[in-house]
Amino acid sequence: MQNNFVQIQDVTKLFNGETAVDNVSAVIGKGRIIGLVGPDGAGKTTLIRLITGLLVPEKGKITVAGLDSVKQTQQITDIIGYMPQKFGLYEDLTIMENLHLYADLRGVPGRERKETFERLLGFTSLNPFINRLAGNLSGGMKQKLGLACALISKPHLLLLDEPGVGVDPISRRELWSMVQELLKEDITVLWSTAYLDEAEKCDTVILMNEGKILYNGEPHELTKKIEGRVYQVKDIEGSARQVLKTVLNRPDVIDGVIQGASVRLIMDKESKIPDLYDIKAGDNAKLLRAPARFEDSFVDILGGGPGGDSNLVETMPEMKKTDRPVIEAVNLTKKYGNFTAAGNISFSIKAGEIFGLLGPNGAGKSTTFKMMCGLSTPTSGTASVMGLDLKTASGKARSYIGYMAQKFSLYQNLSTMQNLQFFSGVYGLRGKLKKEKINNIIEVFNFEKYLNSNAGELPLGYKQRLALACAVMHDPAVLFLDEPTSGVDPITRREFWTHINNMVEKGVTVMVTTHFMEEAEYCDRISLIYRGKAIALGTPDELKNLVKTDEIPGPTMEEAFISLIKSSDEQEAA
Template sequence: MTQPLAQTTDLVKCFDANRALDGVSMAIEPGRITGLVGPDGAGKTTLIRILAGLMAPTSGTVEVLGGKPGEKLDDLGYMPQRFGLYEDLSVIENLRLYAEVRGLPRAEQQASFDRLLDFTDLARFQDRLAGKLSGGMKQKLGLACALVKTPRVLLLDEPGVGVDPISRRELWSMVGDLTEQGIGVLWSTAYLDEAEKCDTVYLLNEGQLLFDGPPAELTGRVRDRVIRVTGFQERRRQFLTHALDRGDVIDGTIQGRSVRLLVADGKPVPDAAALAAGPDTEVGTADPRFEDGFIERLGGGPKGTSALAERYRTIPETEECAIEARGLTKVFGEFTAARDMNFRIPRGQIFGLLGPNGAGKSTTFKMLCGLLSPTSGTGAVAGKSLRKSAAAARASLGYMAQKFSLYGDLSVRQNLDFFAGAYDLPRDKAKRAIEAMIEIFELGDKVDVNAGTLPLGFKQRLALACAVMHEPPVLFLDEPTSGVDPVTRREFWMHINGLVEKGVTVLVTTHFMDEAEYCDRATLIYRAEQIATGTPDELKAEAARLTSTEDPTMEDAFIALIEEFDRKREAREAA
């Protein structure tokens, strides 16, 4: 057996009465990618910080490169979860700073920089300020800074958070190349398709180790219990809600017009008749995924009925589109961030803005919710023009920002109280709404906690609560589940699906391509242009035509459509 580069035995870490880690034993082997997965607050970041020598354990043993953590920092690379670079320094200045901190001799620095800039494809951007980089470029720069001195152990704390599928694949490819040099990698992730690619996976929950071994071992435990249902009469969101409320179903997701279900262990797989969803219902088996095994190991996902949707008002029918963009264009100096955006979203639908980092999604998003004035073109929200009635349009929507935008120094209750006032809710209605949000989003034991200190999943719950407490007819959600674990993501979509059934219209941006399946329609934005628009099934069908892939995923479609656009553009330039 290969000698581990780093390992822990019966590791315990306590913060007051809370055990962040409870008897965790794990190992990082050379030339292999070790995955670390688990819900928010599972203990992943605590474990990585202990291995990096930034935190001492309460008990248990830790060994890194044959010694104590922190003794051999020259051979350790560490990329923290939050962007750990200096945004007011350029790419090359960040690399120089990290080289000095890591003690890389001056004579060796330029060769290291040239290698890393080529490795990350950042050579063209070396003079750009780090704060001006796209999310994918920031993560590549963070990886480069962790590698200024080639380490033997590389610790990566959720490097794919907030990064589009193309950049995530590039990051994964880069790290795969490193393992061929014998480097041992620990990769913490919220993306379970990444975990599936790891050599070994450790699954944490509430500080305890629930599983360790090859990903296929966990996936195999749910084989023959994953089904795909098509042809049902109900609307797909309605069918999913009813299916998840069944006692024999512990998880479910939407895939275009079909629904994918995970059946509980020991329960018979329901047939079309048992589902009672109409004469055309068909039930087929589906290949299990690591995510299926993950959700089952945690006891299943949330049920289907949303308590938020049950108390929400029904949005009345209207002939007007809920959201409309007509030629929206935004130019900053000589740079066009979004060009001629056109789409119409009826009441009670989800419309997705998809695209790589820096493509123009957020610019389009901000123009529609009144945070940016368009250079040309116009838009409307709930029938109110952004040019003529901007204040009235903003009052008709709820907005959840990509980054946590609430007040970190205020408590949970104070944030809710502030937003109730901002939405001009009468005092008695505000009090009822605040109590309802606390109950629905399970914030009861955190009402007096400062929002800035909450775990990410609870921050996002609070942000959604503040966005919906005035029951708006339109919701703008900018990457609402970025960085949160799969269980919390399912809770969010349970609520969103329920609200849409009440007539709420949702505009959402996301980098999780499985979430794009929940959209009624989506538009793919690339290089500031709309390059494809359609239902998820239509976009996947186009990808199947381009790639000859029999059953492409939304991620396959995302990449195929962008690559096709690039091919056509290069052909035009060559001509």
């Protein structure tokens, strides 16, 4: 019972003919925190729902504490706590009303209830807000309330479906340490996540991709396989992007990513050390061994990342060189009534630069972003693209802009071809030029097979390619990307950034919003937005250096982010 608390045997679940969970077997031991890790669409949510008995598998069997998930669903509900991915609580009830409801549903009697509430409210520090409607809570507070409701009757198994989504890094850390606390009370926790950095902290990791389990075991057992093959190229002369491109095109390199001004790479064999001269990193460049991370292993299992060339960009024209700033914001302010969503935000972006707006949800980065691409009019201040004020010349300015909205918002019911034709029409391409452009895109992206499939049914990688193709069809000088790769698998993300990096090499200027730390590393400069203000501006390395202390000599982007936000809070309080 200790080691096979949850038993999953040859489980398969289909949805409309698609296999969501494919012949999965796993055993989960008691009293541990298990990370269920994988990109969107990997089958994490389906597996969790199968464990709760909310879904019935087509094939196979699941038991929780010896109880069958199909035949003994009712008994299972008594011993589990479940927090679905969508906020599963009533937004029009207060915190207290939600707690009482769940206490009633789970049969926690009077006196015990009072103690439980006190303990949970203290634990989640929600005490000051008990009469606030749940709908008016921040993302982090909502998740804490969800956790509290799931814990009301002391479950043996706690199932958390992506509790970190929509939550800023600080709340994510708090949530994590709360769950750590729970392990002391002999609760088994299944924590599902698309953030690979969270996986490293779990006792055991079940790594899923496309409905299959790729790895089930301790995280460091997995990273051990590539230990010693991970390097960091520092002090690069010239462009790190150029180095990355060269590196990725070498057959002995499995994977490479940009980390601020450095390049991180994984070699396929331990013995070989890449020659710095070969990768054109400059005379002063240094090659250091770096600790292996979970994401590296994931890419390794998946067979390595893509190459460094983008066939999409090859045919794009070189942008005209200019010294003037391509994108400029001067004292940009947006107010909704008394609420300042963005206040006095200024920055200027050079041609061929990747500029990131980083910040927690609701901090004002989307507001700023929308003003920059002319989707929203600033209350005061100016936003300009290619020297054109978006307020007065928005039509002309917009013709230079390519825009890719969050979550690849294509027309799901239109086919690939129809989407391409629609967007080329919207961007004013006509006749022969339009035909040539579309044919070119079909060729470079291998869309032939999918021309008549609806965009909504495309595999994730193709969806992303299509969205990008539609955004850059008119060869824009400026590209706006809104949370472009959150939740996608690392291979798809690398592929995406290969295209972007190559475009930037051609002189395209990119502005990107993200709350994703890995994505922030790709930026040349970052503006950190918090509570409607730009609290820090600099290269990723500069921001990390800002928070360097004796305790944290080599802070990660996330650590930099957290400590900058904390010091902003302290200033606010003082």
